Amino acid sequence: MTLLEWFKDRRKNASMSKEQRHREIADGLWTKCAECGALHYTKDFQRYLLVCPACSFHEKVSAPERIAQLVDPDSWIPTDDHLLANDPLSFVDVKSYKDRLSQARAKTGMNDAILTGLGTLEGQPLALGVMDFRFLGGSMGSVVGERITRLVERATAERRPVILVCASGGARMQEGMLSLMQMARTSAALQYHREAHQLFISVLSNPTTGGVTASFAMLGDLIFAEPKATIAFAGRRVIEQTLRQKLPEGFQTSEFLLKHGFVDRIVEREQLRPTLSRVLRLHRPVGVPSPLSPATRL
């Protein structure tokens, strides 16, 4: 093989592999890290819980995946999955809310931006709600509010700890004031949960903003955050526009909130399940078996 032939060959191979790589990404065989661009086999990436092994960037996790990561296999009992948003304002902007809803349902296979249910974590009973950013930006409308409220009420009655994993752009504008009221309703249910001396742990994932930050996300007895998640009340762009001021590096990240005293710990995804398990165990009254264990349940 002449040197020229070798070059030709290489160029051909390079272009082929590029096409091939393209196809493989489209097929979902490969996943590209949104932060550093490193390519990983999707199966590996899932094994790493969607955390990039090169730069440890925590990719967004869908609600079904998160539930699978946290609860014991076969312990999950979904609650209130039949609730459907019903467009109370007949809201239309450039698209109708009805269309936005059906598209989001088709894209995610979910009925709204949250999954709720009961399950166990290393054998310990809990009530879990997980938001999903893919569904209309994880926005909180009536259904999200109702499912959280019902979950917390049930957990209070059954003396289960509540864990809510947050991922949200804030209130769902298309439901107008009804969406704002979900901040009050979820906070109300958590007040009664608190009075019953039941634990609520809030887990903040990327991103947690707006009305969710200004309600249950910040009401955890304990608040854990994933590394480098955006956690904010007002969006960065909004602040930059109104203040005409460049914001410092790392502003509104988990680390920023930790420094200012608003989260308890930053927990890497790999450590989330063991950390939650340890903390749940520590909160269980000494010598008192879980109220849900078969011995006391009758």
Next chain:
Amino acid sequence: MVYISYIITMSQPTVPTLDFEKELIELEARIDQIRKLAKENGVDVSEQLAELEARATDLRRDFFANLTPPQVLQLARNPKRPSTLDYIQVLCDDWTELHGDRLFGDDLALVGGLARLGDHPVVILGHQKGRDTKDNIARNFGMPQPEGYRKALRLMEHANHFGFPIIALIDTPGANAGLEAEERGQGEAIARNLQRMFAFDVPIICAVIGEGGSGGALAIGVGDRVLMLEYAVYSVVAPDSCSVILWRDKKHIEQAASALKITARDLKQLGIIDEIVPEPAGGAHCEPQTAAASLKNALIRNLEELLKLSGTERREQRYKKFRAMAAFNG
């Protein structure tokens, strides 16, 4: 010293100057002109004049009864509209303003203190917009920092501890969005208020007197009764921002204002508010004393109803009321 200027404004009704009122103002100017001309020329046109004036009154009443949401938004944001301190002067006796959150500072965008409403000692608080540019800078245009909400919480805890009813007047474009607000936990401050307001067993009455801007309004808006002045607005997002977010330009403010359902009438229908407090035609700023009397009447009536209940009953009913605020199938 600050509120002396407020008392003066309360006693000096201002002439409305909103775009959509121009037609009416022109008609009224013409009536004045005819009257003047008739007087100068000694012609008796009193009958015709009375007829014209009656028509103008009708027109004004009809006009204000059928305002579009964008027009109501303009009225609600009118800088001449009476503010929290204006109302407190007229509603209450023995007003004693209290300051500070005991944690960081005193936020002038949210004021509060002790006062007497009718026969009842109360804690009254609210967002405070400025009267002019200088005042607005001091009061941050009525947009509280976290310490404002924490001051409100401290005063409400005081009320609950000593058995005072809580009166909260809502008038803000929203909670302050900024570097310091984020550093000091704006989200946490609002969330804490929402949660704690469901713990109090004293009566809580909220009234939206101007602009109810999103979470920054709701942070003092969990009440046994939520009243709303006729031309106030209450919205999950400012129609201006909604236009930018959903339509991706600033030209759709009017569509956003209509689509979001922000007027007292719409919110009464949706079950978000309990009662609409009537305003004088032209808006509260045209006859501030009448507007304040109307609000005082509604506050005292609701307060006396709530005082007949036990603390537990009030808490239960408050929870049930908000529990019902959702729309879904299934």
